Amino acid sequence: MTDPAAVAARFALPGRVVAVEPLGRGLINDTWRLVTTEARGVLQRLNGAVFPRPDRIMANLRIVSRHLAAAPIRLPQPIPPVDGGDLVVADGHAWRLLEHLPGITLTALRDLHDAAALGRSLGKLHRGLADLDPGRLHDTLPGFHEMAHYLSQFDRQLTDGPVDAETASLIEFIEARRARALALEETGSPRRVIHGDPKLDNVLFDPRSRTPLAWIDPDTLKPGLWLWDVGDCVRSACGAGGRFRLERALALLGSWWREVRPVLTRAERDWVPEAVWRLPFELGVRFLIDHLAGDRYFKVNYRGENLERARGQFALTAAIERQGGELAREWRRLSAAPGR
Secondary structure, eight states, X not given: OOOHHHHHTTBOOXXXXXXXXXXXXXXXXXXXXXXXXXXXXXXXXXXXXXXXXXXXXXXXXXXXXXXXXXXXXXXXXXXXXXXXXXXXXXXXXXXEEEEOOSOBOOSSOOSHHHHHHHHHHHHHHHHHHTTSXXXXXXXXXXXXXXXXXXXXXXXXXGGGOOOOXXXXXXXXHHHTTHHHHTSGGGSOOOOEEEOSOOOGGGEEEOTTTOOEEXXXXXXXXXXXXXXXXXXXXXXXXXXXXXXXXXXXXXXXXHHHHHHHTTTOOHHHHHTHHHHHHHHHHHHHHHHHHHHHHTSOSSOOSSTTHHHHHXXXXXXXXXXXXXXXXXXXXXXXXXXXXXXO
16 A cells, blocks of 8 residues: 555645544545644545546535635635645545644534534535535536435345345345335435535534534535435434434434525425435445445445444334334424425
8 A cells, every 4th residue: 555654745735744643434535644744634545436536526625615615614625736736646546635624523422412513513514505506516426325326236236146134134124115215316305515424423523612613524525415414414413323312313403404494495394304214224225235245335344344334224214213203293393484
């Protein structure tokens, strides 16, 4: 593997490189914290199998960053290579350097205050993006979050041979929910600019006030549905160990709603509870597909880890189903005023 420090020296970050340390727990890209005598940065080697056009990722980031320049929310800015452009190519991999923003990431919400703060921050991001034409952005991941795309992949994997009993039970779980899972993309919700991966550990918080400061991991900025974003945010922040924390989900959704209400359509509003259900189901399908395909997409530490991840997401899906009636009733109460 190319030495990250050698790649780091090719970017226009002032000072001499003194440390390059692994950073984060990302399942797709490889990431390091870069420290020089004068500055810091976040160095990433992009996964070319997932992102075959990294130039388009960087173009989207520049468009969105300029659009949000006056908004009360931040994204990390790219730091160019010394010879220009956005990326350094080394040993067939594309590398980029982003500014290192202050703040901490959370592994879990502490209370309803944290949940409300997270929802408010996602709402501010969406409000800032509401008047940006999604047609200006590249679709860097065709099929991303499209359930028909994943179910097609799933069906192809099932033709490769028999599966064990545990995998078979997860397949049955998917088949029982196939029709429901396809509905979200048929709601008439408008295409908008989305973050695409607004999970809890992609937000930087102030360590004292626990106020969100910035959204990071901008690889999935693209046209899509805000329903995907809000569903995935709730999934990551309000579900763990097969348990769904309804009160935290409602605190998150309520503060998100208060930010986006002036720009949200009625279809988007009405389908929020279904998005909360659909996103963990979708991720479970994706984990199972990758397990059946031999772990080609998500990083794993051992064979079977993607199967365990799928099981966990389906347990969360089932927990949301058990509380689905209350979730829908409380959401109707929160969002009683129409969108537009």
